[in-house]
Amino acid sequence: MAKKSVVYKCSKCGYTQPAWLGRCPECGEWNSLEECILDSNAPKSSLKSDGTVLKAKPVPMQKVSQQNNSRISTGNEEFDRVLGGGATKRSAILVGGEPGIGKSTLLLQAASSLLPKGKILYVSGEESAGQIKSRANRLNLEAGSLEILCTMRLEDILDALDSLNPLVVIVDSIQTVYSVEAGLVPGTITQLKYCSNELIGWVKERDSVLFMTAHVTKDGSIAGPKSLEHMVDTVLSFERTRDEVRFLRAQKNRFGSVDELGLFEMDEKGLKCVSDPSSLFITRRKKETPAGIACASVFEGSRVFIVEIQALTVPAKAAVNRVYSEKIDSARVSRVAAVLEKRLGIKFSDQDIYINVAGGIRLSESAIDGALAAALYSARTDISLPEKTAIIGEISLAGEIRPVTKQKQRIKAARDLGFQKFIVPESEAGATQVETIKDLIKCLFVESK
Structure with missing residues (x-):
């Protein structure tokens, strides 16, 4: 480890000397000498021209000035929603996703919308300037003043940052950036940590925002060390189920919720916000609903979606x-099936169970338990649920239907989409209350006959 030396530097004239003095010998100013460190390991963004870095000192919170108007709108409603209301100044945002999903398109569209607010630097280590311009023309983006830098060298990026001082920096992608200080091969753990630390250190000292795209592994996680996700302020995951629909989720967000979901459609004009996301995850049928289908009302952040859960049971092909x-x-599926088997006596232990969600959205909320139980029972008995029925509620191991939050908003969202019957755990006008899983099945499959 390189040795750190302490010097004292005058804040007025820049004179340095090894010991502290009350008065600067050069300019005669009193109490102007500040303790500085000669540290070769410090981020280059924090180094001054003479190679020193000001020693960090604790500050009482009451003396810290609060940042006002610290968010910048990207011009994309869904993007801003996932970020928590826009990108926060002095923050680093990591966007991960599989190749071709639209990470570069999303950030290029955001860069075009942000140009009236300040300088934007788009750094690409994967595409040429001509390719970026061709995409911008294809998407009909007004990006003539966008600063494009096609390089993989960190030193070139830092020089451009110092000369332009942009409002937003986009690095596509961080895995392509390398520095001679950390070797010559891009994408290594050392390179990722070193280059990211330098870029993050630069934006933390200025009212700028850093966007970095990242490659992902086969299982969908960000490629590289886990420490990369700890270094940034926000980690966004770009996913898709069909070619035209994309999901944007926050896996980490220091400045907002991680429960929000952004929905996009890809066409020849680029990524567009889904106009009516509330009905995206249900199937419109002209005929009767088949067995094994149940609908639930779920919250994703601040919005309510009606989702269709599909279940299928067939005799097990093996001993287990x-x-x-x-x-x-x-x-969760195994737990709900076990409760059905224990409380209702319907056997699932000799069945292979297949579960799907229309639209491909991932569900983790406990409010789907009731609909999942109804879909499993319907698939096992081959009896369809009543038409236009929405089910809300969590199921305990004792077979109780437990309340969930924001029941009234869930019912309203389902009613707006044409649902007429609502099965809920708490009393509500126009809805049917059930307390146990037996009551749920009786209400759906016995009383409805």
Whole structure:
């Protein structure tokens, strides 16, 4: 580790010397000498021209000035929603997703919308300037004043940052950036940590925002060290189920909720916000609803969606039954099936269970338990649920239907989409209250006959 030396530097004239003095010998100013450190390991963004860095000292919170108007709108409603109301100044945002999903398109569109607010620097280590311009023309973006830097060298990026002092910096992607200080091969753990630290250190000292795109592994996680996700302020995950629909989620957000979901559609004009997301996850049918289908009202952040849960049961192909479920946790499916088997006597232990969610959205909220139980019972008995029925409620191991938050808003969202019957755990005007899983099944499959 390199040795750190302490010097004292005059804040008025820049004179330095090894010991503190009450008066600067050069300019004669009193109490102007500040303790500085000669540290070769410090981020280059924090180094002054003479190679010193000001020693950090604690400050009482009451003397810290609060940042006002610290958020910047990206011009995209769904993007801003996931960020918590816009990008926060002096923050670093990491956007991950599989190749071709639209990370570069999303950030290029955001850059075009942000240009009237200040300088934007778009750094690309994967595409040429001509390719970026061709995409901007194809998307009909007004990005003539966008600063484009096609390089992989960190030193070139830092020089451009110092000369332009942009409001927003976009690095596409961080895995392509390298510094000679950390080796010559991009994408290594050392390179990712070193380059990210330098770029993050630069924006933390200025009212700027840093966006970095990142590659992902086969299982969908950000490629590279986990410490990269700890270093940034926000980690966004870009996912898709169909070619035209994309989901943007926050896995980490220091300045907002991680429960918000952004919905986009991809067409020849780029990414567009989904106009009516409330009905995106239900199937419009002209005929009767088949067995194994149930609808639930779920919250994703501040919005309510009506989702269709699909279940199928078939005799187990092996001695041990299996649960096939990508969008709902398999452990949750097994738990609800066990409660049905214990409380109602309907056997699932000799069945393979297949679960799907229309539209491909991942569900983790406990309010889907009631609808999941109804879909499993319907699939096992081959009896369809009543038409236009929405089910809300969490199921305990004792078979109780437990209340969930914001029941009234869930019912309203379902009613707006044409649902007429509502099964809920708490008393509500126009809805049917059930207390146990037996009451739920009786209400749906016995009384409805």
